[in-house]
Structure formats: C-alpha cells, structure tokens
Amino acid sequence: MNLINSIKKDFNTMTWVLIPVAIAINIVIGQFVVLLKLPVFLDSIGTVLVAVIAGPWAGALTGTLSNIIWGLLIDPNAFPWFPVALLIGFVAGWCAIAGLFKSWWRVVIAGFLIAITAALASTPIAVYLYGGITASGSSFITAFLIQTGRDMVSAVLSTNFLVEPVDKIATALLAFAILEGLSSRYLARFPRSENVAVAKGGRTTQLIVAVLVTVFLVALYALVFVRLIS
C-alpha cells in the first residue's frame, strides 16, 4: 500500500496538467528537429521533464501516452515502440531521485543511463517484431554488422548502443536547461521539485566539467565498444 500511496502523491493536479503539455513538447520539438535536419530525434524532452519533477511513474505514463498520441495523430508506426518511451520516462525518474539532475555533469551521466535503457528496450522490439532490420537509417549499421558474422541480437544491440547516447545525453541536457530556466516558485508546485537543486553561480566551471565528463564517458564508451566489436 505504501507504494500505491507514494505513486498517488506523484500525480497531483499540476502533474496531470503538465503531462499533455509535455507530450505536445515531445512532438513539436521532434518536428523542429526534423525541420532543422539534425541527426538526432530529441523526441523525449517532455518525458524527461515530467520524470524529473513528477517522478518515475508520471514519466513512464508520459512516455507511453506520447507514443500512443504520436501514433493516433501523425504516424501509426510509433505504436510498437511505446515500451521504449515508457522505460525512458521511468529510468529518468529514478535518475532524478538518485540526484542526477542537480548539476550539468551529473545530467550527462543520467542521459547516458537513459540511453543504455533505450538501447536495451528497443532491441527485442526490433528483433522480434521487425525481424532485426527496421526501417530506420541506422539499419545499415546493423546490416553491416550482420555481414561481418555477428548474430542478429548482438548486431541490433551494438547498433542501438552506437546511436542512442548522443540523442539521449542531448535530451537530458536540454530538459535540464529548461528546468534551470523555470522559477523555483513554479517548480515547487510539482510533487518532486526537490529533485532539481538549481545551483547558482559558477556556471562556466560547471559547464566545463560537464563537457569533460561527456568527453570522458564517450572515450570510455568507445573503448569498451571497440573491444566488444572486435
């Protein structure tokens, strides 16, 4: 009963009203990115936003509904991928509870963890529903890896591990930038406003640290990745 009560506490009226706006943010920013022809998706900024200030369950719900509405209105191809969006919201919420949305460099780590989740979650859908090679551009990488003698699951997984981090780290950073821009009076109306401690001052140092963490993570990641591939 404790769990149900704590979930209920996350869903106050502000949360319920924020969720539709967050879904609309997901979709509209997704369309901006298409217009600007950027090589990322950035279609879960709203989901991460809700997850941070209203908890993992609200984040998971936002992700799920976001995909359903994307399917209802724009492209039914979005439906099968809803578990990925669900887990992105859920994991982002736990990252926030663990205190990863309190400074720029921690947000990079949160984005990285979200990326790993997304990569793991989309693999079974791609393999069992779409037969491994899906309709996205990154399938060329999958196809290449299969030709080098890799089995299907590991080829799809490697492809996802390759493409997700950039997108999800950028998503987490943008969501945090938005949160930093909101007043603390506004944030205080949400159930988990304590997840964002906006540290004032020393922003340049913070940003430099964030960049260093990104570089370090990417380098480490590339190293592990190359080791696994070869």
Place this chain on the structure above:
Amino acid sequence: MRDRLSFYILRESPIHRMNPLTKLTLVFSLILLAFLGPVEWLAILLFTTVILPLSFLAHVGREFLSATARLLLPVIGFLFVMQSIFLPGGGTALVQVWVLDITLENVNIAFVNATRILTMISSFLLLLLTTHPSALMSDLARRGVPGPISYTVTSTLQILPQMQVKAATIMDAQRARGLETQGNLMKRIRALLPLVAPLVFGSLVDVEERAIAIEARAFNSPRQKTSLVEIDDRPIDRRIRWGLILVVIFLLGSRLWLK
C-alpha cells in the same frame, strides 16, 4: 506545420457505427493472428481479405490506400529490400549483388516480416480513419480507464494544434530576426535553442492556470462523472467482440496443437 491533425474521416458506415472497443478488439486480434497465427502467410491473407474490404465497407477505401501508400509502403519497402539483401544464411541463391547473395529463404523471411508490419500498422490505420480519438477515449473512460488518463489524451489533442501554430509563429519570428535555419550542422544546432525556449516556457506558464481551472471544476472528485457524448454499445458489438476472442483463441490453440 501539418495540414490535418488526426486521421479521422466523418462518414456514414457500419464500421463508423461500431463501438470503439469493438474496433480496438479487432485491431489486436488481427495483430495477434498476424504475428502468432498458425501459418506465416496469414498476415498478407488478413490484409487482403479482412482489412482492405473493411476499409471499403467503411467508405474510406481511397483514404486508406493513400495513407497506406504514404506512411507504410516506404517503411515496409525499405524493410523488405534491406532484409532480403542483408539477412545471413539461406541456401538457394537467386541473384548475386556484389559480394552478397539474395537467397530465396531470405526473401521469404523478409516478405513475411514486411507483411506482418503491414497488417499491424494498417489495422491501426483502419481504426484511426473510422474512430475519433476522443470517442475512443470517452468509451474507454466509461469502461474503467481512469478519468485523468483520458483527460490527458483528449487535452493533448486540443493543446497540440495550438502549440503547432505557436511553433510556426516562433519559427517565422526568429527567421525574421535573422536566425539561420539552414546551413552547416553547427548553425542548425545553434538554431534549436532560440526556437525551443520561447515555445516551452510559454506553454509551461499556462500549466498553472489550467491546473487551477480544472481543480475548480471537480477534477479531483472521486465521484462518477457523466459524459456529454454517449457512445453506443449495441448487443451485436458485444457478440462481435466475443466472436473475435474465440477466433483468436481457436487459431492460436490450433498452432500449439499442430506442433
């Protein structure tokens, strides 16, 4: 940014009159059968003998075909070609392209996968063309889906067009100030923030007002709410739903039995 939101087309037809839940049951039955049915070619059979005729019965045949061609053919065409060429294994080579063999077995697998996706997405498309999203949500709310969830979906349907208008305005305004939305990657990345920030902060400010407004209208009241729009659920709908469930159980059971 988009000419038309939602796929729904208002027409008079037996499919339009059907209860939304019945159509939803139909969609999930078709998906289950296409992916888990006893034979692999069931997916293409379902598309040609069930989904396509139903779309014409619903008087949305033309729209169904054009939406399928626009949204689905590129996806499944790409999938079919890529899988035919790049899947490993297979014995009987049909054609050789560069270093790759296109084998009969792989073309077969690619075809099955492509038709399954076709059946899955096109059955959703049929539902969307004949059912208004808010009709679906209010029917589901009446059957026990929590009220706030259906509020969230219907409210998004209202907010989204407004926000897209706002987004287009911001885009135009920033371009008029000299924001470059074309050019190299760095320029395009730098263009993202001036577009996103006004849009996001503007719409987040509205959240607080809307929360107060719906709280004043008993949003949090635990009592059963009445609905302005009543959605029919005729006895025949109930019979169709049970019929579909039986068909699915029978065909999935026959698969287990055949093994």
